[in-house]
Amino acid sequence: MAELNHTSPRASDPERAHPFRTSWGSRALWAGLVLYLVYAVTTLDLTWARFLVGIDQGGELLGRLFPANFARWELLLSDLIESLQIAIIASVVGIAISLFVGLLAARNLMPNLVSAPMRVFIALCRTFHPVIIAILFVKAVGFGALAGILTLIVASIGFIAKLFAEAIEEISLKQVEAIRATGAGFASIILFGVLPQVFSRFIGFSMYQLDSNLRNSTMVGIVGAGGLGGTLFSAFQRFDYDFVTAILITIIALILVGEALSNTVRRVFQ
Incomplete structure (x- = not known):
């Protein structure tokens, strides 16, 4: 009986055991958000190939940015x-x-x-x-x-x-x-x-x-x-x-x- 009286409140309280409880409504919202993100990425033509091309061109741009030219400081x-x-x-x-x-x-x-x-x-x-x-x-x-x-x-x-x-x-x-x-x-x-x-x-x-x-x-x-x-x-x-x-x-x-x-x-x- 003494052991039963000293049961941890975290184990007996479902709200404390699950601080981030979810419902079907919240799951539906998260699922809708994920689906919309996938739709947005596909419609905006955000591809990995374009990202790699951008990195290559960005490297060339950085090479042309330096060194800085302060000749027209006025x-x-x-x-x-x-x-x-x-x-x-x-x-x-x-x-x-x-x-x-x-x-x-x-x-x-x-x-x-x-x-x-x-x-x-x-x-x-x-x-x-x-x-x-x-x-x-x-x-x-x-x-x-x-x-x-x-x-x-x-x-x-x-x-x-x-x-x-x-x-x-x-x-x-x-x-x-x-x-x-x-x-x-x-x-x-x-x-x-x-x-x-x-x-x-x-x-x-x-x-x-x-x-x-x-x-x-x-x-x-x-x-x-x-x-x-x-x-x-x-x-x-x-x-x-x-x-x-x-x-x-x-x-x-x-x-x-x-x-x-x-x-x-x-x-x-x-």
């Missing part, structure tokens, strides 16, 4: 500065706009009549890839940095405003109600009751968006929106692969500098 430097300016201007303006849009989109602070349209606006900003938005702005305002700045502002609003609104919806309303009870106005409630609770997260979101804009500023140039991307695309078209390597190294250096800057700002505000 062009690289001017494009690097332009990409940096595009990213910083777009980040500052986009983050400032996102601050107000995120506040208006927070459902715990605003009525549905205000928050719903703002959330639709945020969703529209997040709908399209930055390259697609860049093409539209290039057609609207022409080639150059302005199209890139407008593109990254839209991308910043789509990301920062959404996260900022969600952060506001998770705050404690006790501080807000306490400040409201003193007869403070709406601006004072936001300044002293809301922002202190989300400020550190907002800084983190902003730094991540700056990193993203640094990367995207080099990408939107491919369609004529300024920065290193246009020079990179031209070098590929000319088969100037050693100069392509120099551009890629420059982009890597830009991203590493942005990462170091972001880490420094996070440490300061933590």
Whole structure:
């Protein structure tokens, strides 16, 4: 009897013995996923032979990429500065706009009549890839940095405003109600009751968006929106692969500098 009373709970509890229990429904979903993957691979002509050919051609491309050619360093430097300016201007303006849009989109602070349209606006900003938005702005305002700045502002609003609104919806309303009870106005409630609770997260979101804009500023140039991307695309078209390597190294250096800057700002505000 003593041995029966000391039976292991893992053996007697079927849920603990089988932590990943399956049902016929889950098995059907997994089977459907596998069948769809097989169908997708066959319809997209993803063959092992093409993969081997790609490896061979990739080896030839790597041989032509090195050594890097920095002979046109003046062009690289001017494009690097332009990409940096595009990213910083777009980040500052986009983050400032996102601050107000995120506040208006927070459902715990605003009525549905205000928050719903703002959330639709945020969703529209997040709908399209930055390259697609860049093409539209290039057609609207022409080639150059302005199209890139407008593109990254839209991308910043789509990301920062959404996260900022969600952060506001998770705050404690006790501080807000306490400040409201003193007869403070709406601006004072936001300044002293809301922002202190989300400020550190907002800084983190902003730094991540700056990193993203640094990367995207080099990408939107491919369609004529300024920065290193246009020079990179031209070098590929000319088969100037050693100069392509120099551009890629420059982009890597830009991203590493942005990462170091972001880490420094996070440490300061933590």
